[in-house]
Amino acid sequence: MNNLEKRLNKELEDKEFQQLYEEERLKLEIANILFDLREKEGLNQTQFAKKVKKSRSSIIRMERGITEPSISMLEDIATALGKKLEIKFVDK
Template sequence: MSDLQSYLDKALKELQLVETDDKPIFLDYDIESEVCELISTVRTQLGITQKQLAEKSGVSQANISKIENGSYRPSIATLKKIADGLGKRLIIEFADREEVL
């Protein structure tokens, strides 16, 4: 199973549901926290430090730290640099939300 799939499986388990008269719906999700956690998780799984990722990506170690702890919102260009530094491809897509009955 891929790192991303493992992360997504974990994130889906953490989604909260709220009951309505018709059917349950998903509450909003925190995409920024998901991105922060994903960068940190993949970096750790690859066994590289923030400094090594900074060298590979061209993003400063200070900014990588800020991104991972959620105090800095990276641009798409910065996310691409980080993905490249991790040896990954950045993919952004709009997906339908799953309806839960």
């Protein structure tokens, strides 16, 4: 385990930090999913934005994890790409 991992594990003992960390982790996970989806479609950000009828700036913010897309926005993206949005609850 490197120093960063050790420090993170220590910080995660704090409940407030743990909550903030989880919120950011989820944003980044969604960002990565959207980025991967766009890449698999073979589209740049402008093309992707046009296809899903969203602004390029909103796509950029979502892919960077700056903004968290709403469920309705994710549904719109899925529909525009001929996909189905699926959300799951899993054990920790």
